[in-house]
Amino acid sequence: LHKDDCTMVIFGGTGDLARRKLMPALYNMQLEDKLPDKFSVIGVGRKEHNTAGYRELLSAAVAEFSTQTWDPDAWHSFATRIQYISSDVEDPASFQVIKTFIQDHTNQKEAVHNYLYYLAVGPHLFLPIAKNFSGPMSEGELEGWRRIMIEKPFGQDLATARDLNKAFCASFSDRNIYRVDHYLGKEMLQNIMVVRFVNTVFEPLWNKDYIDNVQITVAENDGIGIRGDYYDRTGAMRDMVQSHLLQMLAVTAMEPLRSIDEERIVSSKVNLIRALTPWPGDKIDTTMVLGQYRGYLEEKDVATDSSTETYSALKLAVNTPRWQGVPFYLRTGKKLEEKQARVTIQFKEPLSNDVNLILNTLSLEKNRLLNLLVIKVQPQEGLAFQFNIKKPGSAIEIVPAEMDFCQPCAFLINSPEAYECLIEDAIQGDKSRFSSWNEIESSWTLIDELFKSYKAGSGKLNLYEPASWGPRQADSILSGGKVRWWS
Numbered sequence: 105l106h107k108d109d110c111t112m113v114i115f116g117g118t119g120d121l122a123r124r125k126l127m128p129a130l131y132n133m134q135l136e137d138k139l140p141d142k143f144s145v146i147g148v149g150r151k152e153h154n155t156a157g158y159r160e161l162l163s164a165a166v167a168e169f170s171t172q173t174w175d176p177d178a179w180h181s182f183a184t185r186i187q188y189i190s191s192d193v194e195d196p197a198s199f200q201v202i203k204t205f206i207q208d209h210t211n212q213k214e215a216v217h218n219y220l221y222y223l224a225v226g227p228h229l230f231l232p233i234a235k236n237f238s239g240p241m242s243e244g245e246l247e248g249w250r251r252i253m254i255e256k257p258f259g260q261d262l263a264t265a266r267d268l269n270k271a272f273c274a275s276f277s278d279r280n281i282y283r284v285d286h287y288l289g290k291e292m293l294q295n296i297m298v299v300r301f302v303n304t305v306f307e308p309l310w311n312k313d314y315i316d317n318v319q320i321t322v323a324e325n326d327g328i329g330i331r332g333d334y335y336d337r338t339g340a341m342r343d344m345v346q347s348h349l350l351q352m353l354a355v356t357a358m359e360p361l362r363s364i365d366e367e368r369i370v371s372s373k374v375n376l377i378r379a380l381t382p383w384p385g386d387k388i389d390t391t392m393v394l395g396q397y398r399g400y401l402e403e404k405d406v407a408t409d410s411s412t413e414t415y416s417a418l419k420l421a422v423n424t425p426r427w428q429g430v431p432f433y434l435r436t437g438k439k440l441e442e443k444q445a446r447v448t449i450q451f452k453e454p455l456s457n458d459v460n461l462i463l464n465t466l467s468l469e470k471n472r473l474l475n476l477l478v479i480k481v482q483p484q485e486g487l488a489f490q491f492n493i494k495k496p497g498s499a500i501e502i503v504p505a506e507m508d509f510c511q512p513c514a515f516l517i518n519s520p521e522a523y524e525c526l527i528e529d530a531i532q533g534d535k536s537r538f539s540s541w542n543e544i545e546s547s548w549t550l551i552d553e554l555f556k557s558y559k560a561g562s563g564k565l566n567l568y569e570p571a572s573w574g575p576r577q578a579d580s581i582l583s584g585g586k587v588r589w590w591s
C-alpha cells in the first residue's frame with residue numbers, strides 16, 4: 105500500500121455524514137492499518153468545540169455507527185489524530201485562519217503538506233466554499249498535493265453544476281477534484297463488471313437478443329428524517345437518480361472494455377449516459393412518474409405546499425445497437441416498503457421450437473418461463489439467479505427455482521464501507537471510483553430534459569402511502585402489462 109502523509113480537512117465535521125459515515129470509516133481504516141503513519145483529520149464547523157469536546161462527540165458516533173467492534177485502545181490512538189476548528193466557511197476571512205491552522209498542525213507533525221479536503225456540508229455551501237478556496241488553500245503554494253472530495257449532489261441542474269465546476273477548476277486541476285458518489289464505492293457495483301465480463305455465461309447474453317428489460321431499484325424505508333431543509337430543495341430525481349441510479353445503470357449497460365483503466369471505464373460510462381433518452385414514442389406520463397408520500401408536508405423543514413417528489417420511476421431507452429428495444433426501468437423513493445438497492449435483469453422467455461417441442465412432449469403447461477439475474481447491492485450483498493424446473497412429482501408443472509449467493513455468508517467478512525474505499529482511493533490518488541465531470545454533465549442534461557418534458561406534460565405528483573411500493577401509477581410505465589416491478 106502506498107501511503108502518503110495526509111492532513112484531511114472535513115468541512116462539515118460536526119454534521120450527520122461526518123458522524124455517521126466519514127469518522128466511522130476512518131476509525132475502521134485505523135483498525136485495518138490503512139491510514140498513513142502521518143495522518144490527521146481536522147473537522148471544521150461553526151459550532152464551538154474544544155478538541156476534547158469534539159473527540160467526545162465523535163467517540164459516541166463512532167461507537168454507534170462503525171461496522172467494526174468498538175476497541176477503546178484503537179479509538180484512543182485514532183482520537184489523538186483528530187483536531188477541530190470552529191469557523192464559518194461563508195466568510196472569506198475564515199479561510200486564512202483555517203489555512204494557518206492546517207499548515208501549523210502539519211508542520212508540528214513534521215508531515216508533508218498533502219491536504220485532502222472533504223466537503224461534507226450542504227450543497228448550497230459548495231459554491232461559496234469553492235470561491236473562498238481560490239488563493240489561500242489551493243494548489244501550487246506549498247510542496248505537496250491538494251485534493252478535494254465533494255459530496256453529491258454536484259449542482260441542482262446543468263447550469264448550476266457548470267458554475268460549480270468552473271469555480272472548483274479555478275483552484276484545482278480536474279485530476280485533483282474527486283466528485284463523490286458513494287455508490288461507486290460499493291462492493292457489488294464493482295462486482296457488476298466482474299460478473300459481466302469474467303463469466304462466459306453472462307456477457308454473450310448481455311444484449312437486446314436475450315434481455316427483455318432491466319430494472320434498477322433503490323428503495324429506502326426511512327423518510328427524510330432531520331434533513332428536510334436539504335431534501336425539500338432537492339427531491340428524489342436530483343438526490344438519487346442523477347447520481348446513484350444513473351451510475352448503476354451505466355455500469356450495468358456500458359460496452360465491454362478493452363482494458364480496465366480509469367479513462368476507459370469513465371469514457372464507456374459517459375457514452376452510455378449520453379445514449380439515454382426517455383422511452384421513444386411514449387408520452388412523458390407513461391415514461392416518468394413522480395410521487396410524494398402522504399405526510400411529507402408535515403415533516404420538519406418542509407414547505408407546507410411543497411411539490412418536491414419523494415419518489416420517481418422512469419422508463420429509459422439506451423440508444424445503442426446493443427440495447428435497441430430494451431426498456432431500463434428505474435425507481436427510487438423514501439418511505440417505501442423495504443430498504444433495498446438492486447439491479448434485476450429479466451431475460452427473454454424462450455420461444456424456440458425446441459422449447460415448445462419439449463413442453464408438448466412432456467405435456468407441460470407453458471407458464472411464464474422466467475430467468476432473472478438479481479444483483480443485490482444492499483442491504484445484503486449477493487447475486488440470485490432464477491431459472492425454471494419441472495416441479496418434482498408433477499407431470500405438468502414448471503416452477504421457478506433460485507440459486508442464491510450471499511456474499512458476506514461466503515466470505516465471512518463484511519465488505520469495507522463505501523466511504524472507506526473512497527477515502528483510501530483519494531489518499532492514493534486513484535479516481536476510478538469517482539464521477540467524472542463528463543458523467544455529471546451528461547446526467548444533468550438528461551435530468552433537465554426529463555423535468556422539462558414532465559412539467560410540459562401533466563406535471564402530476566402522485567401521492568402514495570408510507571410503507572408501500574410507491575404510487576400505483578408507476579405500474580403504468582411497465583410495457584404492456586407483461587412486466588412487473590421486481591422486489
Ligand SMILES: NC(=O)c1ccc[n+]([C@@H]2O[C@H](COP(=O)([O-])OP(=O)(O)OC[C@H]3O[C@@H](n4cnc5c(N)ncnc54)[C@H](OP(=O)(O)O)[C@@H]3O)[C@@H](O)[C@H]2O)c1
Nearest residue numbers: 116117118119120121149150151192193224225227255256
Ligand atoms: N447524511 C448523509 O447520510 C449523506 C449521504 C450522502 C451524501 N450526503 C451529503 O453530505 C453533505 C452533508 O450532509 P449532512 O447530512 O452531513 O448535513 P448536516 O448534518 O446538515 O451537516 C452540515 C455540516 O455543515 C456545517 N456547516 C453548515 N454551515 C456552515 C458554515 N457556514 N460554516 C461552517 N460549517 C457549516 C455544519 O456544522 P455547524 O452546524 O457546526 O456549522 C455541519 O457540520 C451534503 O452535501 C449531503 O448531500 C449526506
